[in-house]
Amino acid sequence: xxxGASAVAQKGGESLLFLTDEQLRKGIEAMFxxxxxFTADPDRILEEHGYGRAHHRAIHFIHRAPxxxxxxxLSILGVTKQSLNRVLRxxxxxxxxxxxxxxxxxxxxxxxxxxxGAALEQQLSDAQRERMRAAYRAAGPVAVAGFRQVLEAMMDxxxxxxxxxxxxxxx
Amino acid sequence: xxxGASAVAQKGGESLLFLTDEQLRKGIEAMFxxxxxFTADPDRILEEHGYGRAHHRAIHFIHRAPxxxxxxxLSILGVTKQSLNRVLRxxxxxxxxxxxxxxxxxxxxxxxxxxxGAALEQQLSDAQRERMRAAYRAAGPVAVAGFRQVLEAMMDxxxxxxxxxxxxxxx
DNA sequence: CTTGGAAAGTCAACAAGGCTGACATAAGAT
DNA sequence: ATCTTATGTCAGCCTTGTTGACTTTCCAAG
Numbered sequence: 001x002x003x004g005a006s007a008v009a010q011k012g013g014e015s016l017l018f019l020t021d022e023q024l025r026k027g028i029e030a031m032f033x034x035x036x037x038f039t040a041d042p043d044r045i046l047e048e049h050g051y052g053r054a055h056h057r058a059i060h061f062i063h064r065a066p067x068x069x070x071x072x073x074l075s076i077l078g079v080t081k082q083s084l085n086r087v088l089r090x091x092x093x094x095x096x097x098x099x100x101x102x103x104x105x106x107x108x109x110x111x112x113x114x115x116x117g118a119a120l121e122q123q124l125s126d127a128q129r130e131r132m133r134a135a136y137r138a139a140g141p142v143a144v145a146g147f148r149q150v151l152e153a154m155m156d157x158x159x160x161x162x163x164x165x166x167x168x169x170x171x
Numbered sequence: 172x173x174x175g176a177s178a179v180a181q182k183g184g185e186s187l188l189f190l191t192d193e194q195l196r197k198g199i200e201a202m203f204x205x206x207x208x209f210t211a212d213p214d215r216i217l218e219e220h221g222y223g224r225a226h227h228r229a230i231h232f233i234h235r236a237p238x239x240x241x242x243x244x245l246s247i248l249g250v251t252k253q254s255l256n257r258v259l260r261x262x263x264x265x266x267x268x269x270x271x272x273x274x275x276x277x278x279x280x281x282x283x284x285x286x287x288g289a290a291l292e293q294q295l296s297d298a299q300r301e302r303m304r305a306a307y308r309a310a311g312p313v314a315v316a317g318f319r320q321v322l323e324a325m326m327d328x329x330x331x332x333x334x335x336x337x338x339x340x341x342x
Numbered sequence: 343c344t345t346g347g348a349a350a351g352t353c354a355a356c357a358a359g360g361c362t363g364a365c366a367t368a369a370g371a372t
Numbered sequence: 373a374t375c376t377t378a379t380g381t382c383a384g385c386c387t388t389g390t391t392g393a394c395t396t397t398c399c400a401a402g
Binding site: 019021024025026027028029030031032033034035036037038040057060064078125128129131132133134135136137138139140142143144145146147148149150151152153154155156159160162163166167 | 190192195196197198199200201202203204205206207208209211228231235249296299300302303304305306307308309310311313314315316317318319320321322323324325326327330331333334337338
């Protein structure tokens with residue numbers, strides 16, 4: 001199976017990869033179809049609770065960086081504050097997220113998951129991790145390392161910074 | 172760099188991968204951020220033409236499988252026919268897609284890109300392939316193979332079938 | 343102390359692209 | 373010949389993204 005990477009030529013220490021349009025197209029389609037699988041399980045759970053992906057993203061990153069400000073979340077998610085606000089308001093009203101007014105700067109709202117917010121986060125990430133774990137197991141450790149490398153290379157540099165920042169603090 | 176895959180133990184021919192929640196979470200976030208990069212370039216081009224991602228998807232798969240029926244496209248894209256129809260209608264009206272009535276079964280419409288449709292497809296896929304190519308180059312051939320393996324393992328089985336089917340005919 | 347500007351939130355209006363329901367027409371089945 | 377199914381269309385609703393205008397709160401600099 002797999003047409004793999006086509007050819008590699010070493011030339012003065014610089015490796016050249018010859019990639020056909022067809023191979024790249026397959027990669028693009030793989031990305032498209034895999035993303036559908038990636039979101040499928042959380043989507044099902046969210047629907048039961050009357051939420052959408054926007055809520056999931058907010059919950060995920062609040063869990064990941066508790067006490068984050070709205071503005072920080074905004075730059076991670078890459079949406080407008082009006083858009084985020086609508087989602088956040090629903091989560092606060094439903095008691096999944098707590099927005100504490102900053103003590104240093106009272107304009108800021110620091111966001112935390114409540115107990116039930118954490119419970120939903122757990123449920124969502126359990127489902128998503130399970131799919132990820134299965135895929136990782138099926139593909140093997142070498143493939144996983146490659147997977148991560150390609151994904152990181154695919155990010156916009158600015159977004160890559162967010163990603164790396166989450167990693168540092170998250171370990 | 173990278174925490175890579177944690178540990179592998181060979182045990183009676185079956186390899187066990189020990190994956191921490193943290194590692195899996197990183198994979199999830201990588202997927203999220205990378206997908207943003209993945210769609211960023213086409214999104215910019217589409218906006219200039221007044222189209223969205225839905226149009227891109229339709230154009231992509233019509234290019235990929237010329238003469239495909241609406242129903243077939245439906246099952247690939249995983250949306251309702253009403254949703255697809257809106258997009259398709261716009262593309263036909265704008266002269267990017269031609270919908271020919273089937274001669275065997277006149278209920279069916281077979282879809283083809285017109286010349287200008289193919290031109291837009293080219294523009295979009297050039298941009299997306301360029302990002303893909305850069306990521307592939309940066310990560311190297313081994314990583315690319317792993318990338319593809321993990322993505323394929325992440326797909327829903329039913330969707331995976333679509334993916335494989337496109338590959339067969341597409342080469 | 344006043345004022346300028348940043349952070350946060352609100353309201354309104356709009357667009358894209360999902361969805362369901364109702365319906366027309368063509369094919370195939372009884 | 374008529375009933376049923378497949379296919380595609382039209383209309384309307386919902387979520388979630390957008391922009392723009394505006395208020396409130398607060399910090400900080402003049």
